[in-house]
Amino acid sequence: MPMLFGMHPHQDGPLARLRRGHEDLVLELLRKHGPLSRAELGQHSGLSRTTLSDIVTELIESGAVVATAPEAAPRRRGRPVEALTLNPSAGQAIGIDFARRAVHVSAVNVAHEVIGSASEPHDPGLPWEERITLAERLVGTLADGALRLGALNAIGVGVVGPVGDPDSGPPDPCPSADLTALLRKRFEAPVLVDNNTRLAALAEATWGAAAGGQDVLYLRLSHGVGGGLVVGGSLHRGAYGLSGEFGHIAVESGDGRCSCGATGCLETVASVGAMLAAYRRAGGHADGLAALLGALAAGDPVALRTLEAAAVHIGTVLAAVCNAVGPGVIVLGGELAAAGPPLFEPVERALRAHIMPISRDRVDLRPATLGEAGGALGAIALVLHESPLLSHYPARPG
Amino acid sequence: MPMLFGMHPHQDGPLARLRRGHEDLVLELLRKHGPLSRAELGQHSGLSRTTLSDIVTELIESGAVVATAPEAAPRRRGRPVEALTLNPSAGQAIGIDFARRAVHVSAVNVAHEVIGSASEPHDPGLPWEERITLAERLVGTLADGALRLGALNAIGVGVVGPVGDPDSGPPDPCPSADLTALLRKRFEAPVLVDNNTRLAALAEATWGAAAGGQDVLYLRLSHGVGGGLVVGGSLHRGAYGLSGEFGHIAVESGDGRCSCGATGCLETVASVGAMLAAYRRAGGHADGLAALLGALAAGDPVALRTLEAAAVHIGTVLAAVCNAVGPGVIVLGGELAAAGPPLFEPVERALRAHIMPISRDRVDLRPATLGEAGGALGAIALVLHESPLLSHYPARPG
Numbered sequence: 001m002p003m004l005f006g007m008h009p010h011q012d013g014p015l016a017r018l019r020r021g022h023e024d025l026v027l028e029l030l031r032k033h034g035p036l037s038r039a040e041l042g043q044h045s046g047l048s049r050t051t052l053s054d055i056v057t058e059l060i061e062s063g064a065v066v067a068t069a070p071e072a073a074p075r076r077r078g079r080p081v082e083a084l085t086l087n088p089s090a091g092q093a094i095g096i097d098f099a100r101r102a103v104h105v106s107a108v109n110v111a112h113e114v115i116g117s118a119s120e121p122h123d124p125g126l127p128w129e130e131r132i133t134l135a136e137r138l139v140g141t142l143a144d145g146a147l148r149l150g151a152l153n154a155i156g157v158g159v160v161g162p163v164g165d166p167d168s169g170p171p172d173p174c175p176s177a178d179l180t181a182l183l184r185k186r187f188e189a190p191v192l193v194d195n196n197t198r199l200a201a202l203a204e205a206t207w208g209a210a211a212g213g214q215d216v217l218y219l220r221l222s223h224g225v226g227g228g229l230v231v232g233g234s235l236h237r238g239a240y241g242l243s244g245e246f247g248h249i250a251v252e253s254g255d256g257r258c259s260c261g262a263t264g265c266l267e268t269v270a271s272v273g274a275m276l277a278a279y280r281r282a283g284g285h286a287d288g289l290a291a292l293l294g295a296l297a298a299g300d301p302v303a304l305r306t307l308e309a310a311a312v313h314i315g316t317v318l319a320a321v322c323n324a325v326g327p328g329v330i331v332l333g334g335e336l337a338a339a340g341p342p343l344f345e346p347v348e349r350a351l352r353a354h355i356m357p358i359s360r361d362r363v364d365l366r367p368a369t370l371g372e373a374g375g376a377l378g379a380i381a382l383v384l385h386e387s388p389l390l391s392h393y394p395a396r397p398g
Numbered sequence: 399m400p401m402l403f404g405m406h407p408h409q410d411g412p413l414a415r416l417r418r419g420h421e422d423l424v425l426e427l428l429r430k431h432g433p434l435s436r437a438e439l440g441q442h443s444g445l446s447r448t449t450l451s452d453i454v455t456e457l458i459e460s461g462a463v464v465a466t467a468p469e470a471a472p473r474r475r476g477r478p479v480e481a482l483t484l485n486p487s488a489g490q491a492i493g494i495d496f497a498r499r500a501v502h503v504s505a506v507n508v509a510h511e512v513i514g515s516a517s518e519p520h521d522p523g524l525p526w527e528e529r530i531t532l533a534e535r536l537v538g539t540l541a542d543g544a545l546r547l548g549a550l551n552a553i554g555v556g557v558v559g560p561v562g563d564p565d566s567g568p569p570d571p572c573p574s575a576d577l578t579a580l581l582r583k584r585f586e587a588p589v590l591v592d593n594n595t596r597l598a599a600l601a602e603a604t605w606g607a608a609a610g611g612q613d614v615l616y617l618r619l620s621h622g623v624g625g626g627l628v629v630g631g632s633l634h635r636g637a638y639g640l641s642g643e644f645g646h647i648a649v650e651s652g653d654g655r656c657s658c659g660a661t662g663c664l665e666t667v668a669s670v671g672a673m674l675a676a677y678r679r680a681g682g683h684a685d686g687l688a689a690l691l692g693a694l695a696a697g698d699p700v701a702l703r704t705l706e707a708a709a710v711h712i713g714t715v716l717a718a719v720c721n722a723v724g725p726g727v728i729v730l731g732g733e734l735a736a737a738g739p740p741l742f743e744p745v746e747r748a749l750r751a752h753i754m755p756i757s758r759d760r761v762d763l764r765p766a767t768l769g770e771a772g773g774a775l776g777a778i779a780l781v782l783h784e785s786p787l788l789s790h791y792p793a794r795p796g
Contacts, residue, residue: 048446215637238724239613245721248754261755323643326636356646357659
């Protein structure tokens with residue numbers, strides 16, 4: 001369960017599940033057929049008058065459904081009939097990604113279309129209050145036009161680092177609880193928080209390189225190395241909110257101390273910083289990632305060898321995870337993925353060498369397509385999935 | 399989706415899901431309250447008369463529910479009332495595990511109680527026809543008394559090796575399609591087939607060492623090394639039916655050729671055969687696993703060192719998988735798990751050394767508790783989960 005505030009809790013008993021199913025059905029019928037009378041809803045849904053009345057009352061109270069004025073002309077027999085319809089200004093959601101060095105925001109309308117995105121880089125040390133103000137300003141630029149903040153169904157938020165279960169609390173001190181309260185107050189909407197790399201995985205499996213994929217492994221090669229798993233069509237969080245930590249799998253020759261406290265993690269050889277350091281140790285000159293990518297593009301053999309050495313470790317870790325979870329698609333994202341074939345080719349060779357031979361041709365390695373907007377879009381996917389209005393999304397895209 | 403034959407398919411549209419929910423609700427109400435009239439079922443369920451009538455008719459036709467004769471004494475007002483009740487002889491299921499060197503069978507009654515198990519070892523080369531005859535005979539010993547085969551709801555079957563998607567077919571030639579047809583004909587019941595190690599994982603997470611666990615990693619150390627993952631409360635199969643293949647994750651010093659075709663797999667250092675070979679290379683004398691376990695129990699330092707060397711690799715692979723999927727419980731099973739602390743202690747040390755420090759105290763390593771019956775019990779858990787009569791099981795045990 002992602003951390004959920006402000007929305008009514010869904011107990012998991014059979015009655016609660018049934019009620020949720022009834023709500024979903026009514027909303028799906030309205031989305032499919034357009035406005036319907038209560039009698040028509042009753043026929044289509046098979047629900048009793050009493051049950052349907054309860055469901056409709058709750059949906060109207062939540063703002064998801066509106067009862068439109070009876071038509072001017074009376075129907076064939078009897079009094080004019082009230083029509084129920086989806087609230088056109090409901091179901092909008094925004095996603096905010098509080099990345100390490102930038103804030104990204106995106107918004108969708110009730111038809112699940114992305115109606116705008118905005119980004120702004122900032123200093124890694126920017127205090128949380130200012131990051132939130134920045135997010136608010138960016139969201140404001142989206143609202144200038146299509147987005148109606150008053151109808152916000154929920155806000156999805158991505159943050160760096162682990163996000164714990166609501167029951168047990170986050171696994172480490174992290175700002176997500178305070179952040180949630182602040183955002184909830186400023187936007188007057190429920191807030192869902194999850195790890196932004198995991199959200200990028202969800203976005204790639206929903207709208208990106210693995211759209212529609214039910215079993216997807218996403219690896220992000222950036223200043224940190226992380227990832228996410230979509231398992232059987234659902235984003236996987238693990239028992240304590242720490243799944244997808246591929247950057248902390250030990251690699252053969254790794255002996256560097258990692259930020260996580262362990263040694264020999266993939267991150268110590270495959271992060272942007274680790275690759276720049278290795279390039280410099282090998283005699284290369286690059287003051288940052290752009291210069292390293294430039295050297296790769298220019299065919300600098302030292303840069304290519306540096307990348308290949310890391311790629312072997314990346315492919316080996318991917319093979320281990322593939323043997324464990326059997327994904328159909330692997331998506332490589334993050335700034336380093338921009339290196340293209342000089343990265344992908346050796347990663348793929350190492351992957352094929354270490355994966356079970358029977359699986360070799362069953363998994364597809366692809367570059368991410370959503371870029372830096374992935375976290376914010378994933379936050380929206382998270383919200384749409386949790387929202388009763390859009391609950392069939394993104395598990396069943398389209 | 400496991401391979402499913404003979405049971406009516408559950409489409410995944412909202413109406414089909416809703417109908418399934420209605421069936422579940424009616425069955426759960428009958429299990430909870432005992433016999434109910436249609437009017438009482440209507441009150442408890444909130445379903446309309448028409449919808450309820452459809453659901454009840456289908457449940458009666460499927461044999462899950464029986465309509466008992468009206469009570470002799472008429473109720474206070476009007477005619478006598480028919481009572482609906484769970485069919486006491488319905489919902490029984492059997493599990494058959496066609497292991498490499500034995501057939502195991504188990505059966506449960508409608509109350510989900512295991513009412514009997516039976517096993518018989520055989521030569522690894524025994525033809526399939528004879529294995530099936532052996533299974534039939536073993537099931538017959540269970541039927542001698544409690545089990546009523548005529549009311550069999552379904553048969554769950556575990557087999558060695560990968561089991562593919564019903565759509566794409568098995569990933570390799572495997573007997574499961576023929577096997578399914580044969581069993582279905584002999585027992586006149588629907589048959590579900592899955593990998594028996596994955597089924598043992600499901601059984602441990604349902605009734606065994608990790609009962610009630612939502613995120614469980616099961617590793618089996620036997621003549622082969624395999625495993626299974628329970629992810630978010632569901633048995634994970636992977637995109638092509640090949641998840642949980644922990645035995646084929648490459649390990650640091652491993653360079654032996656593996657049965658899978660790759661080199662350096664965990665299985666090449668941690669299987670029964672690999673450990674016996676390593677023990678002999680180190681000067682030990684053991685003609686089989688029992689002798690090796692005896693040497694360990696007697697404190698033979700050569701045996702202990704042999705086991706410890708393999709245990710380091712086992713713990714390292716477990717740490718990698720933990721970082722990737724974040725399980726709450728790791729269950730170690732298979733014949734080698736009988737070694738006890740001389741195995742578990744070094745496995746745990748290597749696991750703690752290589753898992754992300756933040757996760758170190760969040761995962762619990764436990765011995766399997768179901769022994770060789772795990773595969774057959776897991777096959778039953780699989781069937782119970784798929785059966786409309788018992789569909790809340792095993793995702794929500796108890």
